[in-house]
Amino acid sequence: MKGFWHDAAEFFPILMNGVALTIVVTIGSLLLSTVLGLIWAMMRVSGIRALSMISASLINVIRGIPIIVLLFYLYFVMPDLGVTLSALQAAILGLGIAYSAYQAENFRAGIEAIDKGQIEAAQSIGMGWWLTMRRVVLPQAVRIVLPPYGNVMIMMLKDSSQASTITVAELALQGKLIASSTFKNTNVFTLVALMYLTMSIPLILLVRHFEKRAGKK
Amino acid sequence: MIELSDVHKSFGQNEVLKGITASVEKGEVVCIVGPSGSGKSTILRCINGLESYDRGEISIEGLKVDRDTPSIVNIRTQVSMVFQRFNLFPHRTALENVIEGPLYVKKEPRAQALERGRALLAQVGLAEKADAHPPQLSGGQQQRVAIARALAMQPKAILFDEPTSALDPELVGDVLGVMRKLADDGMTMVVVTHEMGFARDVADRVLFIDGGVIVEQGPAKALLNQPQHPRTQDFLRRVLHPL
Numbered sequence: 095m096k097g098f099w100h101d102a103a104e105f106f107p108i109l110m111n112g113v114a115l116t117i118v119v120t121i122g123s124l125l126l127s128t129v130l131g132l133i134w135a136m137m138r139v140s141g142i143r144a145l146s147m148i149s150a151s152l153i154n155v156i157r158g159i160p161i162i163v164l165l166f167y168l169y170f171v172m173p174d175l176g177v178t179l180s181a182l183q184a185a186i187l188g189l190g191i192a193y194s195a196y197q198a199e200n201f202r203a204g205i206e207a208i209d210k211g212q213i214e215a216a217q218s219i220g221m222g223w224w225l226t227m228r229r230v231v232l233p234q235a236v237r238i239v240l241p242p243y244g245n246v247m248i249m250m251l252k253d254s255s256q257a258s259t260i261t262v263a264e265l266a267l268q269g270k271l272i273a274s275s276t277f278k279n280t281n282v283f284t285l286v287a288l289m290y291l292t293m294s295i296p297l298i299l300l301v302r303h304f305e306k307r308a309g310k311k
Numbered sequence: 312m313i314e315l316s317d318v319h320k321s322f323g324q325n326e327v328l329k330g331i332t333a334s335v336e337k338g339e340v341v342c343i344v345g346p347s348g349s350g351k352s353t354i355l356r357c358i359n360g361l362e363s364y365d366r367g368e369i370s371i372e373g374l375k376v377d378r379d380t381p382s383i384v385n386i387r388t389q390v391s392m393v394f395q396r397f398n399l400f401p402h403r404t405a406l407e408n409v410i411e412g413p414l415y416v417k418k419e420p421r422a423q424a425l426e427r428g429r430a431l432l433a434q435v436g437l438a439e440k441a442d443a444h445p446p447q448l449s450g451g452q453q454q455r456v457a458i459a460r461a462l463a464m465q466p467k468a469i470l471f472d473e474p475t476s477a478l479d480p481e482l483v484g485d486v487l488g489v490m491r492k493l494a495d496d497g498m499t500m501v502v503v504t505h506e507m508g509f510a511r512d513v514a515d516r517v518l519f520i521d522g523g524v525i526v527e528q529g530p531a532k533a534l535l536n537q538p539q540h541p542r543t544q545d546f547l548r549r550v551l552h553p554l
Contacts, residue, residue: 211394215394215399217360217361218391218392219391219461220385220412221412221415222384234401
């Protein structure tokens with residue numbers, strides 16, 4: 095145990111560099127997946143057949159490709175097509191696109207859970223599609239959508255470790271580098287696990303708060 | 312003001328409106344009565360374009376109702392609707408529900424919308440409930456807020472779709488009272504209802520609908536007191552003397 099604390103003190107600063115990148119990747123891809131997910135969901139419920147079909151097939155394509163393959167594609171294949179991305183850019187883009195499919199399905203479920211009478215009431219006072227969405231549907235859907243959204247945040251925090259496969263030196267990769275140069279596998283990976291857990295706990299509490307609020311109504 | 316001519320409407324194989332021709336004059340109160348499933352609500356929903364119709368024509372002050380053209384928004388701001396289940400926006404207060412249309416559809420200045428919103432809530436007897444959210448209000452109060460919300464659009468007519476059917480019996484009177492006052496003030500109203508007392512006392516005309524056609528129509532008192540058609544007679548007997 096004494097050895098663990100000693101190693102922890104030594105490796106902690108290096109691992110914190112990894113934590114910083116983990117947070118950048120998580121927040122970046124979270125924002126991107128939210129924006130893309132909203133766009134896919136809006137296309138899906140637009141009532142315009144072409145848009146809805148494009149969105150549905152896009153979501154299925156994204157869902158059907160493993161995140162790691164998406165990352166390899168962006169980082170290793172795109173340069174052949176003349177688009178060179180930094181590892182960090184590719185990681186945020188890849189995770190953002192991958193998770194946009196889940197976000198979209200979550201948003202769509204929230205939007206479709208709103209009572210049809212609400213939409214008719216909005217229409218009956220002359221609101222068009224966009225105004226109905228913005229003033230009536232989305233504010234009510236947010237309550238429904240937030241708890242699963244929080245879960246996606248936790249999953250994205252953990253899946254940001256996949257960025258290590260394309261050389262982003264985030265927490266998991268930093269841990270691996272230290273472990274392979276010091277052979278202190280147990281201590282290093284225990285520390286890495288504890289650091290992920292520490293970052294997850296506030297998110298877990300946040301989800302619980304969202305769930306309580308959604309249940310209250 | 313509202314003209315329907317030979318309006319047909321089917322849901323799949325089921326033809327619910329089989330050629331409805333009727334008109335509502337400015338300032339007139341018309342009640343639509345009839346058994347459930349007869350197409351009463353569908354007529355209202357077609358008039359403000361919540362539902363499309365297959366054949367015939369509906370027009371409001373000469374403007375054709377067509378839910379596939381942008382002009383439908385224009386029509387809906389002129390013809391408001393009050394729903395059976397109120398359909399208030401639960402995430403907004405009573406006052407916010409009322410000013411939503413004026414503020415965001417008609418783009419009225421906020422101060423003006425607020426002032427008128429408060430006056431309308433006072434008019435329906437709910438001045439002190441301005442800041443309450445719909446779930447905190449009784450059914451009758453919610454429906455009166457919904458009427459205020461409809462009035463806030465300064466419509467030329469209001470369509471009422473069974474406005475008291477979802478209410479506890481002791482709350483029906485409050486809502487009917489507000490509607491009677493509107494009628495007295497000269498509002499053009501089309502009311503689908505099972506409240507025969509209201510129809511007799513307040514309506515100018517009554518349409519009796521059964522099986523998607525207008526079976527009988529006429530001045531309210533005459534039609535409800537001395538119905539001519541056997542189906543009207545049968546319906547009224549069962550509504551007025553259910554035992």
